[in-house]
Amino acid sequence: MKHAFVPPADLEPLVRHPKATGPGQHIGLHHSTCFGCGDDTPLGLHLKVIAGDDLSVTAQMPVVDWMQGGPGVIHGGVLSAAFDEVTGTAPLLIGAPVVTVHLEVDFAKPIPLGSTLHFEARILGKQGRKIYLAASAHLGDPEQIVASAHALFVTIDVQKHFAEHYDKRVIL
Numbered sequence: 001m002k003h004a005f006v007p008p009a010d011l012e013p014l015v016r017h018p019k020a021t022g023p024g025q026h027i028g029l030h031h032s033t034c035f036g037c038g039d040d041t042p043l044g045l046h047l048k049v050i051a052g053d054d055l056s057v058t059a060q061m062p063v064v065d066w067m068q069g070g071p072g073v074i075h076g077g078v079l080s081a082a083f084d085e086v087t088g089t090a091p092l093l094i095g096a097p098v099v100t101v102h103l104e105v106d107f108a109k110p111i112p113l114g115s116t117l118h119f120e121a122r123i124l125g126k127q128g129r130k131i132y133l134a135a136s137a138h139l140g141d142p143e144q145i146v147a148s149a150h151a152l153f154v155t156i157d158v159q160k161h162f163a164e165h166y167d168k169r170v171i172l
């Protein structure tokens with residue numbers, strides 16, 4: 001699939017963190033009102049990201065009516081948010097909490113309401129605090145990719161990063 005993103009050639013190889021979520025297991029919520037993965041938010045994506053046996057993750061998302069953009073098909077921003085969540089969860093496999101600094105999405109086919117998106121994301125490598133990922137999505141046939149994404153995340157100190165805004169957090 002066509003894309004413009006070129007990850008650096010000299011990425012540091014990575015290994016799974018010894019305490020990473022086991023293969024086939026659900027990687028825990030960022031927090032319960034996270035738009036991407038939270039259980040408690042009514043208009044969230046409710047994504048359950050599953051650890052692979054290497055540096056990859058998978059997730060599925062039913063494409064429901066409120067996700068509509070063009071008539072009968074998913075909105076590109078909703079799909080981008082799903083890629084953000086799925087790629088942003090994968091670095092937990094190497095023990096790295098991260099935030100997105102760059103995300104780009106290639107939209108290959110219209111994605112109809114009523115379908116189910118199957119996501120796969122994998123960590124390509126890192127450079128210092130920067131973690132590079134690639135992801136793709138299909139509708140049931142892994143040979144037919146309907147969208148793909150490349151993302152760059154930066155490792156953060158969670159307590160420090162969110163400290164300034166923490167008192168505005170929403171708890172339902």
Ligand SMILES: CCCCCCCC/C=C\CCCCCCCC(=O)SCCNC(=O)CCNC(=O)[C@H](O)C(C)(C)COP(=O)(O)OP(=O)(O)OC[C@H]1O[C@@H](n2cnc3c(N)ncnc32)[C@H](O)[C@@H]1OP(=O)(O)O
Pocket residue numbers: 030031036084085088089097098099100101102128129130152154156158159160162163166
């Ligand atoms: C007490 C709280 C408890 C809460 C518990 C919850 C746990 C949750 C844990 C984790 C959440 C994970 C959720 C994942 C799923 C969703 C992900 C999202 O949607 S995140 C939202 C959108 N993203 C942002 O809001 C980032 C906004 N950006 C920033 O805050 C800063 O830019 C930050 C901290 C990421 C980096 O700033 P610097 O000052 O620390 O570092 P600098 O030097 O600027 O960048 C580091 C490296 O990254 C490169 N870089 C930065 N931005 C880049 C860009 N756009 N493109 C390319 N490179 C970039 C820089 O050139 C630098 O590279 P060189 O180390 O010098 O090689």
